[in-house]
Amino acid sequence: MTIQVKREKLSDATVVSIGGSVDIYSSPELRGELKVALDAKVKKLVIDLGGVAFVDSSGLATLIEALQKVQAYSGKLLLCNLSPKVLGVFQLANLDRIFQIRDTREGALEG
Amino acid sequence: MADRVRGIRVTIPSDVSYLEPVRTLIQEIASLAGLHKDAVNEVELAVTEGCANVIRHCYCNSDRERIDLSFTFGDDVFEVRIDDYGKFVDPSRIKSRPLDDVRPGGLGVHLMQKVMDEVTYTKNRWGGTSLTMRKRLARPGEPRKDRSGR
Numbered sequence: 001m002t003i004q005v006k007r008e009k010l011s012d013a014t015v016v017s018i019g020g021s022v023d024i025y026s027s028p029e030l031r032g033e034l035k036v037a038l039d040a041k042v043k044k045l046v047i048d049l050g051g052v053a054f055v056d057s058s059g060l061a062t063l064i065e066a067l068q069k070v071q072a073y074s075g076k077l078l079l080c081n082l083s084p085k086v087l088g089v090f091q092l093a094n095l096d097r098i099f100q101i102r103d104t105r106e107g108a109l110e111g
Numbered sequence: 112m113a114d115r116v117r118g119i120r121v122t123i124p125s126d127v128s129y130l131e132p133v134r135t136l137i138q139e140i141a142s143l144a145g146l147h148k149d150a151v152n153e154v155e156l157a158v159t160e161g162c163a164n165v166i167r168h169c170y171c172n173s174d175r176e177r178i179d180l181s182f183t184f185g186d187d188v189f190e191v192r193i194d195d196y197g198k199f200v201d202p203s204r205i206k207s208r209p210l211d212d213v214r215p216g217g218l219g220v221h222l223m224q225k226v227m228d229e230v231t232y233t234k235n236r237w238g239g240t241s242l243t244m245r246k247r248l249a250r251p252g253e254p255r256k257d258r259s260g261r
Contacts, residue, residue: 002128002131021131021134023127023130023131023159023163024127024130024159024163024166024167025127025128025130025131054134054155054156054159056156056159056160056163056219056222057160057163057216057218057219057222058163060218061215061216061218062215064213064214064215065215068214068215085152088149088152089156089222092221092222092225092226093210093218093221093222094210094211095213098213
């Protein structure tokens, strides 16, 4: 198992905290965890990547898929706590311009 | 005087659960080669993408095939070679999606090309594809290449 996922339902947002490696191996599990929040059409979905040590293109694809589903029902998806290594992968794919990225969880919950 | 060549070879099953141990190996071998920490992370990403493409596209997600990995380095370059035993893939058909066409998938090739200095595909002696990726080793004090392209 290369991933840990924790889902918390707050009053005005759902926070999904991820740890480990988000790669071709773990992406199906992450997709399943995100599906629960997406099916419930939560207004604000915060994905805390603070525990993520590695992300590949499969991980990016899973997050893009989630973003597009949230946008389809006019919800909001924010990412937070990206390490410089993980943020670097988003930047390589220009995805830091597509996702709303905040430094902290508090910042994501506010924005 | 010729470069001293060092390296390691491993064979893994075409099973995505083996990519995490491969990344651990890369952290060790690339550090031994003297790669900067950021460069080690970039090699880790490129190899993950290369192996994932083999598993997904060449072996159609079968975990019963084999992938040979070779890591070699001299004084100037760190080289990774990924060999599969499937059908040779025409390099002209290997393309990334445009970055402004935001959709899931199609980023693996872009990431490999972005983080490595050279990416080449050739037909190997088993009829499969040999993906060779090279990264130039930065000299002490040399500034790191900006990979973001901005």
